[in-house]
Amino acid sequence: MVKVGLVGCGFMGTMHANVYSVLDDASLVGVWDEKPDRAASFVEKWGGHVYASYDEMLADTAIDMVDVCLPTSAHAEFSIAACNAGKHVMCEKPMALTIEDADKMVAAAKHSGVKMMVGHCIRFWPEYEVLKSLVDGGSMGPLLSLNLTRYGAFPAYTVDQWAADPAMAGGGMDMHIHDTDFALYLLGEPKSMVAHGNRDARGVGHFFTTMDYGSCVVQLEGGWNLPQGAPFRMEFRAVFERGAAIYRDGELWIYEEGKSAHKHEAKQMEASGTTGNLSSLGGYYNELAYFVSCIAGDKMPEIVTPESSRESLRYVLEEVRQIESRLTK
Ligand SMILES: NC(=O)c1ccc[n+]([C@@H]2O[C@H](COP(=O)([O-])OP(=O)(O)OC[C@H]3O[C@@H](n4cnc5c(N)ncnc54)[C@H](O)[C@@H]3O)[C@@H](O)[C@H]2O)c1
CATH class of the missing domain: 3.40.50.720 (NAD(P)-binding Rossmann-like Domain)
Structure with missing residues (x-):
């Protein structure tokens, strides 16, 4: 235990x-x-x-x-x-x-x-795990383009409003780093990266970033500056040589050339002492179950390492730097 x-x-x-x-x-x-x-x-x-x-x-x-x-x-x-x-x-x-x-x-x-x-946690999110297996498995050919989107209202719930203080949260990178991290996890380092965006008193509010991988381009949009009450959305659209995977409104659909479209059903996560589907815990369950199993089995975690987390931070800080330097010109 x-x-x-x-x-x-x-x-x-x-x-x-x-x-x-x-x-x-x-x-x-x-x-x-x-x-x-x-x-x-x-x-x-x-x-x-x-x-x-x-x-x-x-x-x-x-x-x-x-x-x-x-x-x-x-x-x-x-x-x-x-x-x-x-x-x-x-x-x-x-x-x-x-x-x-x-x-x-x-x-x-x-x-x-x-x-x-x-x-x-997005590395452990069931639909993003499917995307990774499609990219790694290559069944629909190479990935040509990928959009990763995450936006919503500013998280106004944080205790004493710490998230509004750029010195405590670092601005909207707090949320956007999920997609920066996932792109790096999926595809490694891009050949180049260009970020545009805007800022307010809380730091960068909205990111529009392009990562160029040569044969594949990744576009990331991340924003936490929508008005209160606006819906939270996390979505992706991956286009392969012979198919596509589209995740929106909580549904992942796979379109493969020569086959009929099919909806990927989210994995049911069984847990002792409970009945039913734990999918509302999404990747959080998978993430913590994995880390606990690494400790119990005395294995170093491989899915997320401290070094790769450091790299994701380095990239998102570079996005922030580019956005801020453009805005001040
Ligand atoms: N993985 C995700 O999807 C996800 C989602 C939201 C937040 N986060 C991250 O989780 C972290 C926590 O965010 P949250 O939304 O839970 O914030 P929160 O404001 O809801 O909770 C923070 C808690 O920490 C306590 N606290 C603050 N400073 C403290 C200190 N110095 N010592 C002891 N207690 C202290 C507060 O009293 C509060 O109970 C942040 O880094 C945030 O970026 C991750």
Whole structure:
């Protein structure tokens, strides 16, 4: 059984606690949050106990792994402290706000020999897993073009509005990094990348990025600056030499030359102690199940490594740099 200490009892902390509650080989031992009332109501719902401090959590020999669900500006400090205490680390994305901090996290994990994984959940999202298998398997020929889209209203729910502070969230890259990361995971480094966009007081609000892979072009659109009430959308459109895969409105359709179109049915995720479909937990379930299984089986995670998370941060920061330099001209 992998014993988890979770820090940050907010939106993602809740999502992760939800998953631990249905994983057979993980249990939530305790939590810490700088707001004691949030931690108290969290354990009432999800179990475990509240630590008096983060240091107390790190000193607890009953904990195997720390799950960092804090504002991004706190990721490096808390993750590095967990590595130094010999705890495995699950850290939400983006890994950090700067490459310097990401490098320190990579080094801390390496030096202490713990397993570290950043929450690039789209790599585990069922429909995006299908896309990866179509690209890797080559059944419809080479990929010619790919659009990755993610947009919605600004996440106004964050505690004390931390996401509105560019020094804590880094602007809209917070959300857009999902697609930057997925493009790099799917296709590796592009030959070149050009980013345009706009910004407001919260940082870059909307990204329009083109990655050139020579025989294939990838377009990414990411925006968190739509008005409140506007719907959240995540979509992709992949065109292959002999087919296409289109994911929109929660449905993945595959069109293969010479065959009739078919809808890919999302995988039912069975979990002990529950009945029914856990698909609302989407890739979060797959992501945490994978990391916990790596710890239980003493295997280094391969689907998301600290180094590849650092690369995704490097690319998204380059997008931000290009957008800001164009806007100031
Ligand atoms: N993977 C995804 O799809 C996804 C989605 C949303 C958010 N995120 C990421 O998850 C992380 C957390 O975001 P959220 O939406 O859960 O935020 P949130 O505001 O809902 O929750 C943050 C929690 O951390 C606590 N906190 C803040 N600073 C603290 C500190 N220094 N010490 C202890 N507790 C502290 C707050 O009191 C709050 O309970 C961010 O990095 C965000 O980018 C990922």
